Amino acid sequence: AEQAGLPAxxxxVVTGSGGTVGDLLVTDPRVKVITFTGSPAVGINIRNRAGLKRVTLELGSNSAVIVDRDANLDDVIPRCIFGAFAYSGQVCISVQR
Structure with missing residues (x-):
């Protein structure tokens, strides 16, 4: 990220279990933004405890696809179809929208 120009x-990126690291991140006043992808129950819990922080939630396995305007649609469309229907869509990151 720094090589791309983001300030040091x-x-x-902090990894760990939600019950340990997640709780600290949600309640620590030094953390200004929380993003979470996962279950509605956990997302609602985060939102309710985050106070005035900015919170972005992707809940209920509502996996979005963003296609760059320069992308070759002949390559993108088959990959999106595969991502939506592989394993009957029963993967938490299956394409849904």
Missing amino acids: GALN
């Missing part, structure tokens, strides 16, 4: 320290 502007992006931080």
Whole structure:
């Protein structure tokens, strides 16, 4: 990210269990933005505890596809179809919209 021009320290990736790391991130006043992809129950819990932080939620496995205007649609469309229907759509990141 820094090589792409993002200031040092502007992006931080913290990994760990939701019950340990997630709770601290949601309630720590130094964290200004929370993004979460997962179940509605967990997302609602995050939103309710985040206070005035900005929160972005992708809930209920509502996996979006963003196609760049320069993308070759002949390549993109088959991949989207595969992503939506592989394993009968029973993968948490299956394409849904």
